[in-house]
Amino acid sequence: MIALVVDDSRSMRSILARILTQLGAQVSQAGDGKSALALLEVGPLPDIALVDWHMPIMDGLQFVSAVRRRPEWRPMAIMMVSTESDQHHIVQALAAGANEYIMKPFTKDAVQEKLELLGIAVMNIQTKGNQGES
Template identity: 40%
Template sequence: MSYCLIIDDSRVIRKVSRDIVESLDFRVAEAENGEAGLKACKAEMPDVILLDWNMPVMDGYSFLKALRATPEGRTPKVVFCTTENGLDHITRALEAGADEYVMKPFDRDILAAKFQELGVLPASHSA
């Protein structure tokens, strides 16, 4: 079973995201900021990460830069899920190593399609 880490400071967003991702047959873990996300990645590297941009302690951009700087941190697919829709944010995220960029609010169909494009959606599901 594939493993997804959700990093977002909003408990509500984490719950909604968890429900969606679990419905796609992923094991799920959560972190409330980038620093907690890095600790979770050291414990077990996920297959895919849903990442918020604006968080206390360590934001999503700083997390992504730190993750991608480690050899094992190049493996997971990273999907930014954020309200930041400026071209500068999208460009910075992709240049830092994000694989996809999804605007909040998102739904199951959007995540399933992105996961399918990234090749991380279990074969039993389709967008």
């Protein structure tokens, strides 16, 4: 699995990258939507992008819309990772083209469950401190 984590918080990127690595992913990171689009242009196309909502320069919703306008990027699944929990935001993200939505805070188990729902193969690599919590 190749995963892209898009979040303006380095600490949140670190948490997600650690979880995804434990699930067998190769992880790249971007601090905003625009930088993430630049990574997609270079390739390879990730299997999944985990995207924060509120970011400077280009927010998560703008990133999702931009990705879905490019047919060659459509195979990439997109999971919003956000503190926005109301129905309006979830519907808005799914309508823009996100495939899944997970609220902060989350556990490793919750991320794994969402990836499996998307049909993305994961493997559990046991490391120090890997007890199912992020």
